Amino acid sequence: MSPIYIILNIIFIVACIALISVILLQKKSSQLGSSVAGMGNTETYADKNRGQTHEGKLERYTKIGGAVLFVFSIVLCIVR
Numbered sequence: 918m919s920p921i922y923i924i925l926n927i928i929f930i931v932a933c934i935a936l937i938s939v940i941l942l943q944k945k946s947s948q949l950g951s952s953v954a955g956m957g958n959t960e961t962y963a964d965k966n967r968g969q970t971h972e973g974k975l976e977r978y979t980k981i982g983g984a985v986l987f988v989f990s991i992v993l994c995i996v997r
Contacts, residue, residue: 919996921996922993922996922997925989925992925993925996926993928989929986929989929990929993932982932985932986932989933986935982936979936982936983936986939975939978939979939982940979942975943972943975943976943979944972
């Protein structure tokens with residue numbers, strides 16, 4: 918194995934641990950269950966400004982981290 922592959926694997930493992938930490942910090946949301954049950958539009962003022970709250974930031978970091986891990990795993994497959 919080349920040194921660059923080992924370094925990329927170490928970075929990938931650290932990124933995985935960081936993503937797991939961000940996911941575990943999020944609160945559980947039961948909003949999906951109510952929307953599936955047909956409760957209608959449950960969007961409130963707080964939901965509209967969700968991106969600026971702590972939960973919104975964690976949600977955004979989760980999406981970005983997932984995309985980074987996806988691209989990083991493809992790069993690792995190509996380098997190997």
